[in-house]
Amino acid sequence: MTDSVEMFETIIDLTRSIYGDGFIPLHRPVFDGNEKQYLIDCIDSNFVSSVGKRVTEFEQKIAAFTGAKHAVATVNGTAALHVSLLLAGVERGDEVISQAVTFIATCNALSYAGAHAVFVDVDRETLGMSPDALRRFLAAHVTRRSGQAFNKRTGRRIAACVPMHTFGLPCRIEEIVALCRDSGITVIEDAAESLGSYVGRRHTGTFGKMATLSFNGNKVITTGGGGMIITDDDELAVRAKHLTTTAKIPHPYEFVHDLTGFNYRMPNLNAALGCAQMEELPRFLAIKADVARRYGEFFDRHDIQYMRAPAGTKSNYWLNAIVLDSLAERDAFLEYSNAQGVMTRPIWRLMTRLEMYKDCQHDGLENSRWLEERVINLPSSVPDSAIVAT
Structure with missing residues (x-):
């Protein structure tokens, strides 16, 4: 668990290097145009x-x-x-x-x-x-x-x-x-x-x-x-x-x-x-792409799966996501990061695990269930562009 906590601390440090001190929301709006x-x-x-x-x-x-x-x-x-x-x-x-x-x-x-x-x-x-x-x-x-x-x-x-x-x-x-x-x-x-x-x-x-x-x-x-x-x-x-x-x-x-x-x-x-907002969209997308690059390089170094756009595609990286090793590790990181004032969240609970849709026909959802236990979203807002490395 000590190694996990050290890794969690490192992820929080990275996030703060992008977004600064204080509470960091998952995704906030930016209104600095017209x-x-x-x-x-x-x-x-x-x-x-x-x-x-x-x-x-x-x-x-x-x-x-x-x-x-x-x-x-x-x-x-x-x-x-x-x-x-x-x-x-x-x-x-x-x-x-x-x-x-x-x-x-x-x-x-x-x-x-x-x-x-x-x-x-x-x-x-x-x-x-x-x-x-x-x-x-x-x-x-x-x-x-x-x-x-x-x-x-x-x-x-x-x-x-x-x-x-x-x-x-x-x-x-x-x-x-x-x-x-x-x-x-x-x-x-x-x-x-x-x-x-x-x-x-x-x-x-x-x-x-x-x-x-x-x-x-x-x-x-x-x-x-x-x-x-x-x-x-x-x-x-x-x-x-x-x-x-x-x-x-x-x-x-x-x-x-x-x-x-x-x-x-x-x-x-x-x-x-x-x-x-449409006047600002190209700038937003460019900054978010740079945030995604920084996340991706970090998680590659630490052998943690970072969700990238598949080959031949381009993502807006609305929400950055990582895949941890287990449900226990996911929950531990969610508790730790949110306690540190860095908002993270799990992927949504599967629709078939909600009361309204529990009886719907499905195909077993093997990958869906696997992902539900492991995926975490990280802060993904457009930060102050001066903070983002170029």
Whole structure:
């Protein structure tokens, strides 16, 4: 245990060399650009809710940055995923394949749509859905009827697949999309954590039919609370904006709604923050890449597994992650680091270990369970750039 404590101390020293003294949060927002001015402009214009030029501007900036044809802003990433599932044709009683290594919002969105979650395992190298596990599941449990996939065990239609780019590390999304295409399953990428991550030169979130982003307070850029649907499909983009705007038919004064819609549009105030944050995004990503480099070099020297972007991909390193040797070591480090004022956390508890999703079908989740016992997130904020080595 003495050796472990010495190693823990060394990790804390490294973290403080990056972030300084005092309490170090896991990921804090940085507002040192035009955020205040854009908010003041918003207030002065009186357009503070979901009607305002900053909403459209933010959507255009996200579309341009990701290379998606369309972007539709929402109040949060969960709302974005909920609407995406509906746009993909997911109906109450359908099944959606996802991963048990994820934040609860992914599964909550499935529940909002009335869908049943089915979980396949992840890769240890990416923490994202494993195409190998997906291939095995499809071969063992899926039959095709009239071009659609059905689960042979439950008889339910499998309407969609939602893989996630965990902590900003791109999963093997091209293989997943190909498998689902062959099975008649729509892919919606949960790219909530991967703004600024790429597979080759292509941004995450542009491989599936749609994808969702999150701008929560702890993301690479933040709008306080907010999300986005991105897609290349013209019709889906129009429907997304319609559904998230209470399905109101545009009219100067009449209130006519043709569907059960949702009050999910992002307010102009939040979008103003987003526009200012987008101006800083390249700088944020460059600094975070340098933080990741310093972490990586340190953990290589000490023979501790540091989670890097797989070959041929680029990560935004939203949350830096290491893999320790055991559950006991994980828990000891969590207790030690947090007691020292350095915030660390374990990976999320597996969805199948939560009461709401404990009875969902899964494939054994061998890698997921292994990772749950070992993965730790380290502080990953954008620090003062003067502190970061160049």
